[in-house]
Amino acid sequence: MTADAKPHVSPQQAGPALVIDSLDVRYGQARAVNGASVTVPAGKVIGIVGPNGAGKSSLLKAVSALVPVTAGRIQFDGQSLTGLSPRAVAELGIAHVPEGRRIFAKMTVYDNLLMGAYLLPVARRNDLLDRVFTAFPRLKERLKQPAGSMSGGEQQMVAIGRALMGNPRLIMADEVSQGLAPIVVQEVYRQLSRIAADGVGVLLVEQNARLAFQLASYIYVMEQGRVATEGLAAELAQSEHVRNAYLGLD
Numbered sequence: 001m002t003a004d005a006k007p008h009v010s011p012q013q014a015g016p017a018l019v020i021d022s023l024d025v026r027y028g029q030a031r032a033v034n035g036a037s038v039t040v041p042a043g044k045v046i047g048i049v050g051p052n053g054a055g056k057s058s059l060l061k062a063v064s065a066l067v068p069v070t071a072g073r074i075q076f077d078g079q080s081l082t083g084l085s086p087r088a089v090a091e092l093g094i095a096h097v098p099e100g101r102r103i104f105a106k107m108t109v110y111d112n113l114l115m116g117a118y119l120l121p122v123a124r125r126n127d128l129l130d131r132v133f134t135a136f137p138r139l140k141e142r143l144k145q146p147a148g149s150m151s152g153g154e155q156q157m158v159a160i161g162r163a164l165m166g167n168p169r170l171i172m173a174d175e176v177s178q179g180l181a182p183i184v185v186q187e188v189y190r191q192l193s194r195i196a197a198d199g200v201g202v203l204l205v206e207q208n209a210r211l212a213f214q215l216a217s218y219i220y221v222m223e224q225g226r227v228a229t230e231g232l233a234a235e236l237a238q239s240e241h242v243r244n245a246y247l248g249l250d
């Protein structure tokens with residue numbers, strides 16, 4: 001932690017927090033994540049920035065049980081995620097918007113969105129769809145289109161909408177700004193910020209650090225699998241290393 005970093009979780013914090021403690025992820029001999037600790041309180045946007053290969057996506061995949069945890073602990077709402085399947089993690093209310101979106105290009109927008117609700121009763125679908133349309137009205141107009149025929153920004157909206165369809169308590173979003181026009185990034189970011197204001201924790205992974213600093217209240221900088229530094233975004237933005245290496249400022 002930097003000298004001026006303050007704890008960003010108060011004991012009175014309402015709602016479920018994600019707590020990642022001393023996480024290791026290895027691929028064979030290669031250490032992708034090396035003792036990283038990250039906390040995401042309910043209702044906050046927390047950012048992880050860092051260069052290519054720093055282990056950002058691997059950390060998210062470990063939370064989603066898509067890769068095994070080699071060491072360390074992950075808890076959500078006080079419950080350990082150790083040994084849970086990806087489905088069981090999703091059932092706890094953790095949604096993952098993966099890097100590269102991974103939507104089904106040949107399926108319609110509607111069918112892509114419904115995939116996100118597969119764990120919920122059919123009766124809930126319409127409410128959740130309405131919530132997605134409120135966030136991204138364009139999707140309502142394009143429901144019957146194949147998702148692959150839409151612009152990159154709209155496809156990203158489908159990916160986030162699919163995550164919202166699971167009625168999540170935590171959303172992990174991996175490089176959502178990648179390849180999007182700046183105006184679309186702002187639109188997507190505005191919605192992520194609204195989602196957090198509704199009490200959902202948002203863990204935002206961004207190679208584009210400037211964007212992460214704009215949205216997140218607290219930032220972790222990952223380098224070579226470790227949390228190199230962390231702090232309140234406003235304070236960390238003053239750090240010389242962060243300014244030079246990530247924000248392109250001197």
Ligand SMILES: Nc1ncnc2c1ncn2[C@@H]1O[C@H](COP(=O)(O)OP(=O)(O)OP(=O)(O)O)[C@@H](O)[C@H]1O
Nearest residue numbers: 027030031032051052053054055056057058059207
């Ligand atoms: N399936 C895999 N098998 C082997 N090594 C992997 C695998 N996935 C990732 N790695 C390696 O683990 C390290 C961390 O990768 P990861 O994708 O988590 O980084 P990242 O911070 O998300 O990078 P980027 O910004 O490029 O998305 C890298 O060295 C990468 O090459």
Ligand SMILES: [Mg+2]
Nearest residue numbers: 056057058099
């Ligand atoms: Mg990545």
